[in-house]
Amino acid sequence: MPQAAGTTNNDSDGSLGAIPQRPQQTGSGDADALETVAAAGESLTAQTSETAQVAHTRIAEHQRQLAAEAAARAAREAKRWLLPISTYRITAGFGSGGSMWSSTHTGLDFAASTGTEVYSMSSGEIVFAGYDGPYGNKIVIEHWDGTETWYCHLSRFVQRSGEVSPGEVIGQVGSTGNSTGPHLHLEVHPDGGGPVNPRTWLEEQGVSV
Incomplete structure (x- = not known):
């Protein structure tokens, strides 16, 4: 029988015509994206x-x-070597003769004003500081290479013991002991042996007097 206008065609079971369904997302794309982000992180x-x-x-x-x-x-x-005094005048050299010494002069004399600072010539340890007859107030330093340096006729001890560095103040110039005026009598004893010419020895270390 012909259908009336405006009516809807029903399936045999009376339901409306089937509406096409969108395929459901499986979620695998999102999971892959998350894994990619995590891997990048x-x-x-x-x-x-x-x-x-x-x-x-x-x-x-x-x-x-x-x-x-x-x-x-x-x-x-x-291990640096330097002069024991900054302002001075050499008044007696090594080996000089005269009535001031029992034989010949065993050091180098640096004339300077009383109180002038006296420096350690290199690193080492003070092994003696005291009064020593004709040497007056005297400091002996044993240095890193075994050399001993003697600083004599001092008016004052600034240090009496312990380790010292190059250029460290150890005393002051004076005229104690067998001395006719303020000066530093310097002696150099390699390996603690006999004295050598301080001027020559210093020049060998690259230090000009």
């Missing part, structure tokens, strides 16, 4: 960690290099 974290480790290694190596350079400078400084 892990890679970035690994790269950041590796970069930080490399930077830390470089910093540590730089610090070790700086420490080694500082140690080398300190070692060179400790």
Whole structure:
């Protein structure tokens, strides 16, 4: 029988005509995307960690290099030789003769004003500080290479014991003992043996008198 206008065709079971359904998403695309993001994050974290480790290694190596350079400078400084006094006039050389000495002069005399500072000529240890007859107030330093230096006729001890560095003040110029005026009598005894010419010895160390 013909259908009336405006009516809807029903299936045999009386239901409306089937409406096409959109395919359901399985979620696999989102999961893949999340895995990709997570993998990228892990890679970035690994790269950041590796970069930080490399930077830390470089910093540590730089610090070790700086420490080694500082140690080398300190070692060179400790073995540096210099004059025992800054302002002076040489009044008697090694081997000079005269009534002031029992034989010949065993050192080098640096005339200077009383109170002028006297310096340690290099690093070492004070092994004697006291009054020693004709030498007056005297300091003996045993240096890093075994050389002994004697500083005599001092008016005052600034240091009497302990380790000293190059240029460290140990005393002051005076005229104690067998002396006719303020001066520093310097003696140099390599390996603690007999005295040698301080001027020649200093020049061998690169120090001009």
